Amino acid sequence: MVEFKANPRDAAYMRALFAERYPEGTIGDAAAAAGAERVVLLYGDAIGLGWAPVERGLLRGGAEVRVLNGRRRDFALDRATRLRLRLRRAAERSLAGEAVFTIAFVAATPFLLAFDLLRGRR
Amino acid sequence: MSDATKDVQRWWAEHPMTYGDVHGESRDELGSPSFFADVDSTFLDWNRPLHDARPFGRLFPYDEHRGARVLEVGCGMGTMASLWAREGAKVTAVDLNPTAVSQTRRRFELLGLEGDIREADGRELPFDDGAFDYVWSWGVLHHSPDLGRSLRELLRVVRPGGGYGVMVYHRRSFLHAYMTRYVEGFLHLEGRFLDDLALASRYGDAAREEGNPHTWPVTKRELRAMLEAAGADVDVRVLGTDLDSVLRLMLPGLGDLLPAALKKPWARRFGWSLWAHGRRR
Numbered sequence: 001m002v003e004f005k006a007n008p009r010d011a012a013y014m015r016a017l018f019a020e021r022y023p024e025g026t027i028g029d030a031a032a033a034a035g036a037e038r039v040v041l042l043y044g045d046a047i048g049l050g051w052a053p054v055e056r057g058l059l060r061g062g063a064e065v066r067v068l069n070g071r072r073r074d075f076a077l078d079r080a081t082r083l084r085l086r087l088r089r090a091a092e093r094s095l096a097g098e099a100v101f102t103i104a105f106v107a108a109t110p111f112l113l114a115f116d117l118l119r120g121r122r
Numbered sequence: 123m124s125d126a127t128k129d130v131q132r133w134w135a136e137h138p139m140t141y142g143d144v145h146g147e148s149r150d151e152l153g154s155p156s157f158f159a160d161v162d163s164t165f166l167d168w169n170r171p172l173h174d175a176r177p178f179g180r181l182f183p184y185d186e187h188r189g190a191r192v193l194e195v196g197c198g199m200g201t202m203a204s205l206w207a208r209e210g211a212k213v214t215a216v217d218l219n220p221t222a223v224s225q226t227r228r229r230f231e232l233l234g235l236e237g238d239i240r241e242a243d244g245r246e247l248p249f250d251d252g253a254f255d256y257v258w259s260w261g262v263l264h265h266s267p268d269l270g271r272s273l274r275e276l277l278r279v280v281r282p283g284g285g286y287g288v289m290v291y292h293r294r295s296f297l298h299a300y301m302t303r304y305v306e307g308f309l310h311l312e313g314r315f316l317d318d319l320a321l322a323s324r325y326g327d328a329a330r331e332e333g334n335p336h337t338w339p340v341t342k343r344e345l346r347a348m349l350e351a352a353g354a355d356v357d358v359r360v361l362g363t364d365l366d367s368v369l370r371l372m373l374p375g376l377g378d379l380l381p382a383a384l385k386k387p388w389a390r391r392f393g394w395s396l397w398a399h400g401r402r403r
Contacts, residue, residue, distance in 0.1 A: 001371075001373075001374055004371075005301075005305055005371070007329075007330060045310075046306075046309075046310035046311060046312065047309070047310055047311060071310065071312060071315075072332075073311070073312075073315050084311065085311075088308075088309050088310070088311065091309060092309050095372075095373065097304060097309070098372045098373050099373075101300075101372065102372070102373060102376065105388070109384050109387065109388070112387035112388070112391075113383075113384070113387050115387075116386075116387050116390075121390070
């Protein structure tokens with residue numbers, strides 16, 4: 001379910017997108033990025049589910065980190081953005097929003113049913 | 123034709139509504155009998171609550187239009203146009219997308235049905251005022267860059283006193299609130315990069331791909347106002363045939379666990395489709 005909604009693009013798609021946006025860049029794994037001054041992370045999904053350890057390592061090393069994601073968005077990975085990503089990753093994995101909705105759905109249904117019955121709608 | 127309309131035309135020609143997992147993809151060869159059978163099976167199954175003894179019999183006044191001139195604006199793969207032709211109406215169907223026109227012509231040919239199928243822009247229909255007894259459009263006009271003008275044009279070609287039916291996407295729906303605004307707009311940060319129209323266009327249709335050039339769902343009030351201004355009597359209702367699939371996307375099993383009676387009050391308020399119908403004054 002989480003994977004379906006994340007709708008990640010595959011590696012070939014992300015490589016092509018990177019080549020289009022950063023024609024001067026080279027592609028490597030996390031180890032190759034260690035010590036680089038400027039790094040672009042290629043999230044196949046929108047918010048980088050599973051990328052937190054890589055981000056921590058790179059930011060500790062003082063690199064300037066940007067993100068290019070599978071929704072074709074390009075943004076700097078600054079402190080505020082990392083906070084936003086952490087919150088959203090937690091919400092996406094835990095289905096917290098869906099749980100809140102389900103409670104509201106169940107709580108409101110009797111009132112909607114009663115309202116409809118009073119108006120003659122079955 | 124404006125650049126925006128050309129973009130819409132080009133996109134739909136390259137990604138026709140094939141009812142596969144992705145627009146433009148199909149298990150069967152386009153134009154083959156098995157392709158049309160598959161399209162019909164999927165499309166009719168999605169809309170099962172709207173059928174009686176006949177497909178869409180709870181919405182369409184087939185009986186009073188036997189032998190009458192009817193027009194579909196945006197015929198897609200021709201399922202509905204062929205239903206009307208089988209019911210004995212004199213069918214004309216138009217679509218902006220040349221692939222849809224050729225596929226609908228092919229379908230009519232395979233089924234031995236008669237119909238006038240043409241490429242045309244819904245904002246500039248090539249017909250005289252009042253040329254038709256009934257005109258309908260299903261799931262199309264929210265892709266028009268000027269919905270108000272498209273609705274005025276649709277009503278122009280209905281004879282005074284003639285009927286019409288229009289289905290467009292509903293902005294105050296679960297699907298829009300959950301998948302577009304919450305999942306993509308908030309969780310996936312897309313709301314930081316896209317305005318409301320761009321967000322709806324990217325995720326309202328073809329969300330698994332790259333979206334499409336223009337999708338703008340409307341509210342009941344907006345749809346009613348546009349149709350009344352165009353000279354029609356209007357009744358608008360929400361069609362909630364999508365509710366189960368949205369609940370399934372939210373939490374696995376949720377849609378199946380809840381009895382239909384508990385889902386109905388939500389479906390009739392927050393379904394993804396608005397059905398406006400009535401008569402031209």
